[in-house]
Each structure stands twice: as structure tokens, then as C-alpha cells.
Amino acid sequence: MTKPKRSSLAQKGARFEELVLCLLLGFMIVLACVQIALRTFFGGGLLWADPLLRYLVLWSGLLGASMATSRGEHIALDLAGYLLPEKLQPLVQLACHLFALITSGFLTWASILFIQSEIEYGSPGLLDIPTWGWNMIFPLAFLLITLRYLALVFTTTTTILQGHKSTTGVRQ
Amino acid sequence: MTLFKIITLLLAILGAPLFLVISALALISFSSVDIDLSVVVIEMSRLADTPMLISLPLFIFAGTLLSESKAPERILMLSRIFLGWMPGGLAVVSLAVCAVFTAFTGASGVTIFALGGLLLPALIKDGYNERFSMGLITSSGSLGLLFPPSLPLILYGVISETRIDHLFLAGILPGLLMLVLLAAYSMRQSPTAPDNKQRYSGKDALSALRQSAWELPLPVIILGGIYGGFFVAGEAAAVTCLYVLIVEVLIYRDIKISALPGIMSKSMMLFGGILVILAASMASTNYLVDQEVPMRLFEFIREYIDSKYTFLLLLNIFLLIVGAMLDIFSALVLVVPLILPIANGYGVDPIHLGIIFLTNLQIGYCTPPVGLNLFLASYRFEKPIVELYRSTLPFLALLLITLVVITYFPWLSQVLIRTFG
Amino acid sequence: GPKHLFKIASLAPDGSVWVTQFEKFTKEVTEKTGGEVGFRVYAGGIMGDDQAMYRKMRVGQLHGGGFTMTGIASVVPDFRIMSIPFLFNNYQEVDAVSEGLMPLFQEQFSKQGLEFIARTEVGFIYTMSTKPVVSTEELKKSTIWIPAGDPLAATFIDQIGLSPVQLSIPDVLSSLQTGLIDTVFNSLYGSIVLQWFTKAKYVTDNPFGYAYGVFLLDKKKFDKLPPKYATIIRESAAKHFSVLIEETRKSNDESNLVLKKQGVTFVKANPDSLRELQTFRQKTIDKAMGSAFSEATYNKMMKILDTYRAAHKTSGH
Ligand code: NA
Ligand code: NA
Numbered sequence: 001m002t003k004p005k006r007s008s009l010a011q012k013g014a015r016f017e018e019l020v021l022c023l024l025l026g027f028m029i030v031l032a033c034v035q036i037a038l039r040t041f042f043g044g045g046l047l048w049a050d051p052l053l054r055y056l057v058l059w060s061g062l063l064g065a066s067m068a069t070s071r072g073e074h075i076a077l078d079l080a081g082y083l084l085p086e087k088l089q090p091l092v093q094l095a096c097h098l099f100a101l102i103t104s105g106f107l108t109w110a111s112i113l114f115i116q117s118e119i120e121y122g123s124p125g126l127l128d129i130p131t132w133g134w135n136m137i138f139p140l141a142f143l144l145i146t147l148r149y150l151a152l153v154f155t156t157t158t159t160i161l162q163g164h165k166s167t168t169g170v171r172q
Numbered sequence: 173m174t175l176f177k178i179i180t181l182l183l184a185i186l187g188a189p190l191f192l193v194i195s196a197l198a199l200i201s202f203s204s205v206d207i208d209l210s211v212v213v214i215e216m217s218r219l220a221d222t223p224m225l226i227s228l229p230l231f232i233f234a235g236t237l238l239s240e241s242k243a244p245e246r247i248l249m250l251s252r253i254f255l256g257w258m259p260g261g262l263a264v265v266s267l268a269v270c271a272v273f274t275a276f277t278g279a280s281g282v283t284i285f286a287l288g289g290l291l292l293p294a295l296i297k298d299g300y301n302e303r304f305s306m307g308l309i310t311s312s313g314s315l316g317l318l319f320p321p322s323l324p325l326i327l328y329g330v331i332s333e334t335r336i337d338h339l340f341l342a343g344i345l346p347g348l349l350m351l352v353l354l355a356a357y358s359m360r361q362s363p364t365a366p367d368n369k370q371r372y373s374g375k376d377a378l379s380a381l382r383q384s385a386w387e388l389p390l391p392v393i394i395l396g397g398i399y400g401g402f403f404v405a406g407e408a409a410a411v412t413c414l415y416v417l418i419v420e421v422l423i424y425r426d427i428k429i430s431a432l433p434g435i436m437s438k439s440m441m442l443f444g445g446i447l448v449i450l451a452a453s454m455a456s457t458n459y460l461v462d463q464e465v466p467m468r469l470f471e472f473i474r475e476y477i478d479s480k481y482t483f484l485l486l487l488n489i490f491l492l493i494v495g496a497m498l499d500i501f502s503a504l505v506l507v508v509p510l511i512l513p514i515a516n517g518y519g520v521d522p523i524h525l526g527i528i529f530l531t532n533l534q535i536g537y538c539t540p541p542v543g544l545n546l547f548l549a550s551y552r553f554e555k556p557i558v559e560l561y562r563s564t565l566p567f568l569a570l571l572l573i574t575l576v577v578i579t580y581f582p583w584l585s586q587v588l589i590r591t592f593g
Numbered sequence: 594g595p596k597h598l599f600k601i602a603s604l605a606p607d608g609s610v611w612v613t614q615f616e617k618f619t620k621e622v623t624e625k626t627g628g629e630v631g632f633r634v635y636a637g638g639i640m641g642d643d644q645a646m647y648r649k650m651r652v653g654q655l656h657g658g659g660f661t662m663t664g665i666a667s668v669v670p671d672f673r674i675m676s677i678p679f680l681f682n683n684y685q686e687v688d689a690v691s692e693g694l695m696p697l698f699q700e701q702f703s704k705q706g707l708e709f710i711a712r713t714e715v716g717f718i719y720t721m722s723t724k725p726v727v728s729t730e731e732l733k734k735s736t737i738w739i740p741a742g743d744p745l746a747a748t749f750i751d752q753i754g755l756s757p758v759q760l761s762i763p764d765v766l767s768s769l770q771t772g773l774i775d776t777v778f779n780s781l782y783g784s785i786v787l788q789w790f791t792k793a794k795y796v797t798d799n800p801f802g803y804a805y806g807v808f809l810l811d812k813k814k815f816d817k818l819p820p821k822y823a824t825i826i827r828e829s830a831a832k833h834f835s836v837l838i839e840e841t842r843k844s845n846d847e848s849n850l851v852l853k854k855q856g857v858t859f860v861k862a863n864p865d866s867l868r869e870l871q872t873f874r875q876k877t878i879d880k881a882m883g884s885a886f887s888e889a890t891y892n893k894m895m896k897i898l899d900t901y902r903a904a905h906k907t908s909g910h
Binding site: 017018019021022024025026028029032033035036040050051053054055057058060061062063064065066067068069071073074075076077083084092093095096099100103104106107109110111113114117134135138 | 188209210228409445449
């Protein structure tokens with residue numbers, strides 16, 4: 001009852017995300033190695049491979065960051081555990097999650113503004129995909145992060161209201 | 173606006189994710205000077221133009237694979253056979269193994285968790301006292317930071333736009349100096365009657381060599397590949413990845429294929445955590461550039477400090493504080509862009525600066541009160557943190573001595589570049 | 594502070610002829626407007642490359658920039674027309690064409706919300722490599738850089754049958770140093786300013802193309818200026834940017850000697866190979882016309898060039 005129940009939709013989403021991450025990383029390793037082989041043995045690589053790899057790094061990293069959100073694995077100082085009495089900790093956690101929700105919401109908004117401007121003025125980018133397409137990972141990842149903090153705010157609030165000690169935040 | 177910033181900083185101390193703290197500061201700052209918020213994302217999108225970035229996720233994945241395999245046990249066995257015979261043998265083995273392991277996995281605490289559990293009982297069994305042993309492992313947890321292909325070294329190269337292959341060379345001698353000093357101290361502290369020392373035969377040695385035959389070539393592949401001119405640092409990461417994948421999954425079969433997706437997504441989460449901090453700091457740095465802060469800061473500092481040596485001294489003190497407060501990745505992305513132009517003004521070579529940075533941040537890992545290694549070790553060994561403060565003090569003193577040497581003898585970080593670069 | 598502050602960025606490094614001369618221009622404008630119009634210069638790429646600079650201009654963080662042709666031609670494709678390989682024989686032809694096309698460029702940039710203030714110059718560009726490159730064969734054996742986002746260069750290199758590495762300018766030096774590429778293209782002065790000559794120590798002494806850029810201001814912001822200030826900017830720009838072009842040419846001339854003193858070797862291209870490479874020019878034009886630039890602008894340019902050549906009794910390649 002104290003454990004936050006994740007809907008099967010969120011679970012499926014997380015599984016899908018994990019799959020995408022694995023595919024991205026696998027593809028990055030293969031493409032980078034193919035590029036080295038082509039350069040070493042055939043004197044020239046694929047023109048689009050290096051810029052594509054750079055975008056893949058961005059996509060995999062931002063998706064990874066979004067996954068890290070729901071597992072509480074973002075780098076943080078977290079002195080609360082040493083500074084504050086245990087009673088206050090759920091409240092502090094709620095404040096942190098609220099702050100994270102608002103900030104990631106603004107980041108999503110800023111990304112949408114950026115993408116709008118790219119759609120209006122941008123140019124065809126790598127592999128004739130417009131630059132806004134390659135940059136779509138920003139609104140996508142920040143939206144996912146926002147939704148995850150929304151869920152965290154919700155579960156923390158419920159926990160506090162139920163008067164239980166927080167069990168969601170086993171953080172390092 | 174100032175109120176928002178204060179709230180943000182307060183929440184930072186209380187555990188809000190750092191990438192959002194930095195992002196929030198950037199968003200608040202830009203809106204306070206009426207600049208469109210999308211600048212934050214424009215600046216983040218520049219990460220797609222960073223060619224060296226790819227070596228981060230690839231080396232992270234290779235490091236995670238190594239730490240999930242039985243490589244730590246094999247390397248430990250091998251070192252015990254070849255180094256264990258000398259006075260203070262096991263302590264030297266611990267230092268060497270931790271250094272190699274940290275170089276490959278980054279100082280993300282993996283070293284203390286994966287190796288600490290093996291090393292501490294062994295050290296105590298060999299007659300080392302407990303306090304010394306804990307201090308040794310805690311301070312070794314970040315010892316390999318200066319050795320290639322350590323992640324913080326790569327990250328410094330990415331942020332400062334300096335050559336990663338040069339950074340790899342620059343770190344070797346300073347890293348060895350640390351290792352030698354700590355080893356010498358450990359030899360002095362070794363138990364007087366090493367009667368329970370295990371003896372190994374030539375057969376044991378051969379078998380240990382054969383067992384780790386596939387992992388031994390890794391440093392050669394990375395360093396030989398780069399300095400032999402076969403590939404650049406980013407490509408070295410891809411080759412390392414493929415090699416480790418084949419060795420650990422197909423040859424040793426330490427890692428089941430079914431376990432791969434978990435390891436892969438774990439590595440990407442680790443990388444993602446670093447990437448978003450880097451992205452956020454791109455935005456906050458751009459605000460500082462926009463307001464010409466680095467330039468003004470330099471002019472301000474130059475009014476009070478004339479000498480490069482005084483500057484370096486103050487820089488070290490500043491970085492030790494930063495290193496003790498922040499994790500190494502946040503410290504790098506936040507402080508390097510600010511300090512680099514100033515150090516440049518004092519004629520400090522950016523590669524040398526990088527080594528100074530990393531040495532300080534490494535020491536920060538075991539500096540009381542909040543060094544990360546202290547917490548990790550306290551958690552792993554189930555000891556109160558104050559006890560770990562005391563046990564790491566002698567090691568801390570030695571590391572500070574190397575810091576002075578590294579700072580004031582740039583030769584140490586430059587001679588290999590002149591020879592092989 | 595100034596009532597009208599223009600924040601300007603450029604890839605050109607501090608202390609280079611482009612930034613130094615630009616600062617003389619800003620100083621004059623500020624003086625003549627009684628301090629009402631001011632400039633803040635972000636040199637050396639600290640605001641990012643051309644693409645980032647353009648994005649920041651759109652949202653109003655920057656109000657202008659010294660752009661390279663390759664970086665800004667994605668916004669106005671016809672602007673790259675003068676970079677067709679083996680097009681010009683000398684700087685007089687460059688100036689004739691540039692002057693003739695100026696109204697067209699101004700109009701096209703203006704449609705994108707950008708005020709074309711002046712053309713800037715990098716100069717005639719040369720092949721530079723870590724080893725001597727004098728024949729097509731040797732060119733084919735090398736690992737060549739081309740600027741990211743330059744379809745014309747990509748088409749030309751593709752016609753020759755080379756597979757290049759695409760990098761943006763700030764990444765070229767480190768890639769030369771690490772051996773990712775061994776052959777680059779730049780003006781002589783450009784290779785000094787960007788330190789490329791420290792690695793690419795062999796220059797093939799036959800220019801094959803022309804590189805240039807443009808100083809743009811945000812049109813919205815420029816239009817808001819009182820007309821007399823706009824005129825001051827235009828007049829000062831006309832004066833200082835023509836000096837800048839002279840200075841750039843002088844620097845390129847002097848660079849020949851500087852490079853030789855630094856141990857750079859100049860080699861002559863094999864005449865057969867040079868003729869062979871020139872045949873790829875027409876193929877490149879045929880292939881790139883309509884996508885990389887418009888046919889109308891190409892025809893207009895060739896008419897100006899032919900008229901100039903007829904009047905000065907010279908011919909093309
Ligand atoms: Na930065
Ligand atoms: Na730290």
C-alpha cells in the first residue's frame with residue numbers, strides 16, 4: 001500500500017524505453033566500428049556516419065537521463081539526509097520534486113519554442129531530415145522527465161497525506 | 173529573481189537533481205535579462221557538434237561491463253602473484269588494482285564497491301591494521317582518475333576543447349607519482365612479520381596469466397591504438413567497447429546475453445546523468461559569457477594577483493573546496509569554463525590545468541566532511557563516517573604533497589606529450 | 594550604456610585582422626552616434642558556430658554576426674555561388690562579381706530578416722596537407738576535410754571520387770592533430786590564424802577556390818534605429834570593411850613568407866592533374882544547380898563575369 005503502484009502503461013513505456021536505449025547503444029557501437037573498418041581498409045568512411053553518431057549520442061544520453069529520473073539516479077548533493085530530522089524528509093523530498101517538476105516543465109516549454117523556431121527557419125539537416133527532426137529529442141526527453149516528476153510529486157504527496165514515512169526515496 | 177535563485181540553491185543542498193538546479197539558474201538568469209528561454213535549449217543543442225562526446229557513453233559501457241564481469245577477481249589474482257611477494261605487497265596490489273580499475277570505470281564508486289569487499293578482508297588477514305586498510309581503500313577509490321581512459325579526463329577534454337590524446341599522456345606521470353608515494357607509505361606501514369604470506373608457484377603464475385590473457389591487452393589496445401596512430405580517441409572507445417563485449421560475453425561468458433539489456437540501459441542512465449549536467453552547464457556558461465563574466469572576473473582577479481604561482485595556489489584551495497562539495501562531473505562542467513580563460517590569462521597551459529583540476533577533484537573525493545568516497549566506504553564497510561575521516565588523513569596528506577608537485581612542476585604533465593605527442 | 598546595443602558574434606579569433614578591423618568600425622560608429630549605438634563583440638566562437646549564432650540571432654540574444662559563407666548559406670543558398678571551384682582568376686574578378694551581386698544578396702538576406710552590411714573575405718584557398726599533394730592520385734589517397742553543411746564542396750569532392758570527413762571549422766585543428774584528417778583547405782592567412790599550418794605543412798601552390806563571409810545585423814533591430822544612425826552604420830561599414838578586405842589581402846600576401854619561415858613547403862600541382870580537376874568544375878555546376886544554388890543567380894553571375902572579362906581581355910579556365 002505504501003509502495004507506489006506503477007500502471008502497466010508506465011511499465012510498458014519503461015520497457016520500450018529500455019529497448020530503444022539498447023538499440024541506440026548497439027547501433028552506435030556497430031556504426032562506429034564499421035566506420036573505422038571502412039577508413040582503415042577502404043581509405044574512406046561514410047560521410048554521414050560521424051554526424052549521425054553525434055546525434056545518436058545526444059538521443060541515447062537524453063533518453064537515459066529520462067530513465068534515470070524515475071529511478072532517482074540523478075546526481076544530487078543530498079545533504080538533507082544528514083542535516084534534517086527524519087520527520088521533515090518527506091516534505092523536503094516533496095519540495096525537491098515540485099521544483100524538479102516546474103523546472104523540467106520550463107525546459108520542455110523552452111524546447112518547444114526552439115523546435116517551433118527551427119520548423120519556421122531551419123534548414124534540411126543530416127540525411128535530408130530537417131534540423132528540427134534531429135532536435136526533437138529535447139522536447140521529447142524533457143516532457144518524459146516532466147511527466148515522471150509529476151508522478152513522483154503525486155506519490156510523495158499521497159505518502160505524506162497517508163502519514164507514512166517515505167519509502168520511495170532510497171537514494172544514494 | 174534573486175529570491176528564486178536562493179530557493180533553487182537551497183533545494184540544491186537539500187537534494188534536488190543538479191542538472192535541474194543548473195538549468196533553473198540559467199532559465200532564471202536569462203529571463204532576468206529578457207532573453208528568450210529557448211536560448212537554453214539552443215545552447216544544449218550544440219552538444220551535437222561535439223565530436224569527442226561519443227567516447228563517454230562507449231567507455232562507460234565498457235567500464236560497466238568490466239565491473240559486472242569477473243575481471244576484478246582475475247586482475248587481483250594476477251597482481252597478487254606478481255606483486256604480492258614484496259614488502260607491503262598486498263597494499264601495493266590494492267593500490268595498483270584500484271588505479272587500473274578506476275581508470276576504466278570512472279570514479280563512480282564502483283571501485284570501492286566492487287574491490288573494497290575483496291580487498292579489505294584480505295588486507296586484515298595479512299596483518300595490516302584495520303584503520304590503515306580502510307584508509308587505503310577509501311583513498312584508492314579515485315586513484316586512477318589521471319590514467320587513460322578515465323571519464324573525467326575525457327570530460328575535461330570535451331569542455332575545454334583540448335586534445336584528449338594529450339590529456340591521456342599528461343596524466344600518466346602525475347598518476348604514477350601518486351601511486352609511488354602511496355605505495356612507499358604502505359610499505360612502511362606493512363606488518364612486520366608477514367609469516368602468513370601465501371606462496372605462489374610458477375604454475376600458478378602461468379595459470380593466472382592465461383586466465384586474464386584476454387583482458388591484459390586492453391591498455392595496449394587503447395594506448396597503442398591512439399599513439400600508434402591507428403585511431404583517434406573516439407574510435408578507441410568504440411574498439412574497446414566491441415573488444416570488451418566479445419571478451420566478457422562470448423569468451424569468458426561472465427555476462428549472460430540476457431543480462432546485456434540491463435547493463436546497457438544502466439550505462440546509458442549513467443551517461444544520461446552526466447550528459448544533462450553537461451547540457452545544463454552549457455546553458456549557464458552561455459549566460460556568463462553573454463554577460464562577459466569570465467572577462468570581468470579575470471580583470472578583477474588580476475588587480476589583486478600578479479603572479480601565476482599565487483594564482484595557482486589560490487586555484488588549488490578553491491578547487492579543493494569545490495571538489496569536497498560537488499561530484500566530479502558537476503565540478504568539471506561548472507568550473508572549467510569559468511577558470512579556463514582566467515588561467516589562460518596567467519599563462520597556465522590548458523593541459524596542465526586539466527591535470528591540476530583532476531588532482532584536486534580526486535582529493536576532494538576523500539576530503540571531510542562530504543567527500544563521496546568517505547560516504548561510500550562508510551556504507552560499504554558499515555563504519556561510522558568519523559572513523560573514516562581519521563583513517564584517510566595520512567593518505568590525504570600524501571595526496572596533498574603530490575598536488576603541490578603536480579602544480580608547480582608542469583614538466584611532469586608535459587614531458588610525455590613532448591616525447592610522444 | 595548605449596541606447597542601441599548590438600551584440601555581435603564571430604568565429605574569427607580575437608586579435609585577427611577581422612576582429613581588429615571590426616573593432617575600428619564599432620569605435621567609429623559609437624563615436625559618431627555620441628555613444629547611442631554600441632557594440633559588444635563575442636569573438637573566437639564563444640557563442641558557438643554559425644548555426645548557433647544564427648539561432649541566437651533569431652531569438653534576440655545576438656543582434657548580428659560575422660558569418661562564414663558555408664555557415665550562413667543554409668539560410669540564403671545563392672550566397673554560396675561565388676565559392677564554385679576554379680571560378681575566379683584574380684581578386685579584380687571577385688570584386689566585380691561581388692559588387693554586381695550585392696543588391697541580390699541584400700534582398701535575399703533581407704527576406705530572411707537579416708540586414709546585409711558588408712562582405713568579408715577569407716581569400717583564395719589552397720590545398721594544405723601533412724604530406725605533399727601534387728596529383729589527383731595523391732589527393733585520392735588523402736583523408737580530406739570539407740566544411741559541414743557545404744553541398745557545393747561535397748558535390749565537387751564527390752565528383753572527383755573522394756570520400757571526405759565533414760567537420761565544422763572549430764574541430765578541424767584537433768582532427769588534423771589526431772590524424773582523423775590529413776588534408777584541409779584554407780587561405781594562407783586563415784591557416785596561420787587557425788594554427789592549421791602547424792600540422793598541414795605542405796601547401797599546394799595553386800588556388801582552386803575563393804572563401805568569404807558576410808557581416809549581418811538583425812533587420813528588426815536595425816530598422817528600429819533612427820535613420821541617421823542607420824546611415825552612420827552604413828557609411829562607416831563601407832569605409833572600414835573595404836579596408837578590411839585590403840588588410841585581409843595584405844595579410845594573405847604576407848602569410849606566404851611567414852609560412853615559409855615556419856618551415857611550410859610550397860609545392861606546385863602537376864599540370865595534368867590540375868586540368869583534370871578543372872574539368873570537374875562544370876560537372877559540379879550541372880549537378881548542384883537548382884539545389885545548392887539557383888540557375889537564375891548563376892546566369893546573372895556568369896554574365897557579370899563574362900562582361901568583366903571581355904572588358905579586360907582575359908578568359909576563364
Ligand atoms: Na560549457
Ligand atoms: Na567530491
